[in-house]
Amino acid sequence: MNAYVRYIAERLIILFATIFIAMTVVFFVPRLVPGEPLDAVFANMAAAGGAVNAPELVAEYRERFGLDRPLWQQYLSFWRELLRGNMGISISSFPAQVTTMLAAALPWTIGLLTMTTLLSWILGSVIGAVIGWQGRKAGGLRLLVPAALVLYTMPYYILAIILVFVFAFYWPIFPLSGAYSVSMRPGWNLPFVLDVLRHATLPAMSILLVSLGWWFLSMRSLIISLKGEDYILNAEAMGINNRRILWGYAFRNALLPQVTGLAISLGHIVGGALITEVIFAYPGIGYRIYNAINSLDYPLIQGGVLLIIVSVAVANFIIDSIYPLIDPRIRYEGSGGS
Numbered sequence: 570m571n572a573y574v575r576y577i578a579e580r581l582i583i584l585f586a587t588i589f590i591a592m593t594v595v596f597f598v599p600r601l602v603p604g605e606p607l608d609a610v611f612a613n614m615a616a617a618g619g620a621v622n623a624p625e626l627v628a629e630y631r632e633r634f635g636l637d638r639p640l641w642q643q644y645l646s647f648w649r650e651l652l653r654g655n656m657g658i659s660i661s662s663f664p665a666q667v668t669t670m671l672a673a674a675l676p677w678t679i680g681l682l683t684m685t686t687l688l689s690w691i692l693g694s695v696i697g698a699v700i701g702w703q704g705r706k707a708g709g710l711r712l713l714v715p716a717a718l719v720l721y722t723m724p725y726y727i728l729a730i731i732l733v734f735v736f737a738f739y740w741p742i743f744p745l746s747g748a749y750s751v752s753m754r755p756g757w758n759l760p761f762v763l764d765v766l767r768h769a770t771l772p773a774m775s776i777l778l779v780s781l782g783w784w785f786l787s788m789r790s791l792i793i794s795l796k797g798e799d800y801i802l803n804a805e806a807m808g809i810n811n812r813r814i815l816w817g818y819a820f821r822n823a824l825l826p827q828v829t830g831l832a833i834s835l836g837h838i839v840g841g842a843l844i845t846e847v848i849f850a851y852p853g854i855g856y857r858i859y860n861a862i863n864s865l866d867y868p869l870i871q872g873g874v875l876l877i878i879v880s881v882a883v884a885n886f887i888i889d890s891i892y893p894l895i896d897p898r899i900r901y902e903g904s905g906g907s
Contacts, residue, residue, distance in 0.1 A: 606865035657868035667872040678853035685776040693784025701792030720782030725841030729775035746850035791823035832888040
């Protein structure tokens with residue numbers, strides 16, 4: 570147990586170091602981009618008929634957002650407020666709180682990403698295992714292999730653009746953008762839920778199909794490589810049912826590398842989902858970050874990226890933590906451990 574506690578402690582150190590370094594980069598990089606973050610505020614004021622660009626007003630807003638202070642002071646203030654749970658006020662949507670804006674966007678990203686990631690991982694692993702085990706006996710199902718190769722090599726946004734053109738423009742079966750129709754009133758009722766599902770179909774398909782291709786190919790390769798293992802051959806020689814050998818022996822052993830693959834590719838999957846949200850104007854975290862970058866909204870950029878980094882880092886930490894429990898061959902202290 571002491572070895573496992575030490576293993577978890579090391580992973581926690583990596584977790585916090587990752588968040589610290591990533592957020593430091595996210596703090597400084599947007600501030601190196603030419604432009605004035607207060608332009609969005611003044612544009613909104615001008616649209617409302619207010620006076621803008623008065624020296625006193627500019628100075629007041631720069632002081633309000635801490636932009637009049639040296640960069641190192643802004644950096645220290647950023648961490649001080651963040652440790653208090655305060656992500657600040659959005660510059661482009663002043664006076665909205667960043668936490669409020671992200672809280673409204675988070676359920677859309679979680680719903681889209683969780684559903685597509687789990688479905689693609691489960692379906693890809695199961696279908697890949699069946700086709701890998703059957704080999705030449707799979708018949709026409711083997712055509713899924715070249716299809717999966719095409720999907721795996723295709724970026725998320727390319728497939729998203731193709732789906733938009735085919736199913737939202739050429740054949741207008743699904744909506745072009747948004748999370749629900751403007752005429753719909755949000756609520757837990759069947760018409761609204763069906764409308765949300767209809768809007769989510771194309772974004773979900775673009776993420777699911779690309780991910781599905783990878784999980785299918787990786788599981789198929791793993792099953793094919795395991796078919797020649799001694800324990801599989803011994804099980805076949807003992808007359809054990811093929812289905813039991815596949816799911817009780819081969820699939821269970823191939824599942825461990827699949828779990829590792831899920832942890833490694835999680836950041837890539839999340840990144841692809843965020844780009845997909847931008848293409849479909851889906852009101853999730855990715856779409857918020859995109860708008861924040863366009864308007865140089867520093868607090869919203871920092872808050873949105875922090876949320877993504879923490880989510881991916883914590884998910885990897887959880888997978889790393891349970892992996893030694895499901896695979897006793899893992900050594901807690903690395904190759905030199907006992």
